Amino acid sequence: MKLDSLTLTHLRMPLVTAFETSFGRITHRECILVTLHSDGLSGYGECVADRDPGYCYETTGTAWHILKDFIAPLIIGQEVVDADDFQRRVDGIRGHQLARAGVEMAIWDLLGKRAGKSLRELLGGERTKVDVGVSVGLQASPEKLVHAVTGYVAQGYRRVKIKIKPGRDEADTSSVRAAFPNLLLQVDANSAYTLKTSAALKPLDDLNLLLIEQPLYEDDIWDHRKLQAEFKTAICLDESIVTPRHARYAIEMDACRIINIKPGRLGGLSQGVAVHDLCKSHGMPVWCGGMLETGVGRASNLALASLPGFTLPGDISASERYYLRDITRERFSLNADSTIDVPSAPGLGVTIDSSALRAYTLAEISLAPK
Numbered sequence: 298m299k300l301d302s303l304t305l306t307h308l309r310m311p312l313v314t315a316f317e318t319s320f321g322r323i324t325h326r327e328c329i330l331v332t333l334h335s336d337g338l339s340g341y342g343e344c345v346a347d348r349d350p351g352y353c354y355e356t357t358g359t360a361w362h363i364l365k366d367f368i369a370p371l372i373i374g375q376e377v378v379d380a381d382d383f384q385r386r387v388d389g390i391r392g393h394q395l396a397r398a399g400v401e402m403a404i405w406d407l408l409g410k411r412a413g414k415s416l417r418e419l420l421g422g423e424r425t426k427v428d429v430g431v432s433v434g435l436q437a438s439p440e441k442l443v444h445a446v447t448g449y450v451a452q453g454y455r456r457v458k459i460k461i462k463p464g465r466d467e468a469d470t471s472s473v474r475a476a477f478p479n480l481l482l483q484v485d486a487n488s489a490y491t492l493k494t495s496a497a498l499k500p501l502d503d504l505n506l507l508l509i510e511q512p513l514y515e516d517d518i519w520d521h522r523k524l525q526a527e528f529k530t531a532i533c534l535d536e537s538i539v540t541p542r543h544a545r546y547a548i549e550m551d552a553c554r555i556i557n558i559k560p561g562r563l564g565g566l567s568q569g570v571a572v573h574d575l576c577k578s579h580g581m582p583v584w585c586g587g588m589l590e591t592g593v594g595r596a597s598n599l600a601l602a603s604l605p606g607f608t609l610p611g612d613i614s615a616s617e618r619y620y621l622r623d624i625t626r627e628r629f630s631l632n633a634d635s636t637i638d639v640p641s642a643p644g645l646g647v648t649i650d651s652s653a654l655r656a657y658t659l660a661e662i663s664l665a666p667k
Contacts, residue, residue: 298407299376302665303369303400304332307357308591308657309348312619316589317435319462319489320351326589327357330624330654331364333403340407341645343594344399345561352487352588353395353515353536353562360396365662368400374666380404380567394539394564401565402597402645409644415600416646417639420570422603426636428610429602430456430481431618432587435465439472446473446480455635456481456507456610462489467500474504481610485510488536492520501530507609508533508555518543522552531555535586539563541571548579555609559586560601561594569601577606585611592616592625596645599629603639613637624653 308328315324329344346360371386380401387397409416417425431454436442446457459473461484470484483506490498490512498512508531513520515536525532531554538544538556540563547553556576560569576583585602588594595613602611615637616628625647629637640646 298335298378298411300333300335300372300374302334302663303373304334304661304663305361305364306330306332306654306658307361307660308624308654309659310591310620310624310657312589313617313621315434318351318460318485319487321349322434323347326619327659328591329357329360329364329399330591330593331399331403333400333407335407338407338410340403340405340410341593341647341649342399342402342404342406343591343597344395345588345590345594346395355393355395360393360399363390363393363396364400365664368396369664372400373664377404379408380565384565384567395561397564398561398566401567402560402594405566405597406644413643415641416597416644417600417603417641420566420600420604422600422639423605424603424639425641426632426638427599427602427607427613428456428635429613429631429637430454430458430610430635431614432458432485432612433460435460435462439468442469443472443476446477450477450480453631453633453635456483458483458485458510458612460484461486463494463497466497470501470504470506481507483507483510483533485535486512488512488514492523495524502528506530510557511535511537518546518550518552521547522550525551525553533557535559536562538572541568541575544572544575548575548581554581556581556583557586558583558601559588560597561588566597566601570604573604573606582606582608584609585613587612587614589619591620592623592627592629592647593645595629596625596627596640596647599637599639600645610635622653624650624657626650
């Protein structure tokens, strides 16, 4: 299919509540909506980079630069067959996975609309609804954390993830576990510890957690191997897995027992599927992580999580968890069994609320062949 033009829209959206992790606190989320135009159709993708380089080195600023000055010239006005063709075209750009992934998502949306198939069908997903959980940021105290978790459990979430960091680990996690002895509970450190400071995590090993996510630095796959050997609780890697190759390293090193798949972090849905297939062949469970996505990215994550290897609840959550008003007309709701329905309409299965888009837009640029 020939890609006629590309539009980049820089968005800033207010969150329902502030979200705090070990690397910072935000009240608004930025991202870039990628719109590809082809033969009268529009395909949408979400670049999940945020304003600050906390989660990774990419930001909305760097992604805008890479998308406009490097990726766009390689695809606009060109015949791009599919996601694999796109990945070959951008292979000369080192890194910048979040930028790549936003464009690849839009390509999948176009492919689905052209074929009259949903993204779930294109990816080979098997489920029409997927198990989900909720991610709870750092709170002012263990008591306030328990209060927040209580609210989400009351809404119907059966799996909860809490953020931790040095000094906010044992007391927070123990308090939630005491309040909810049978809750599916996991913790996420976002690379806040080192091997020297990881002894603080040892008490968590007796709290019957689903997993401890990314305790060490993002480039410490080897040190995660050392740490996993000391824990009966599964270590899950997130930031460390930036390509399918890194997933293979982690599996071969026994650096973890679970992998969090985020297509943005990996450079696209096709790369997320590759990691899924690799882990499934090794019997390693995977789940779909979240980046506070709009309805565009949320629809994509739901389709990906419908693949059979996603056996653990993902950080997808209902739309109302993050945004009072989204940029998609479709809103995703939590079912009574802690699942969310996978979109079934062609492509991503979402449409854009142009009024909301205008309200949240900081900048926009349209690119076409010269």
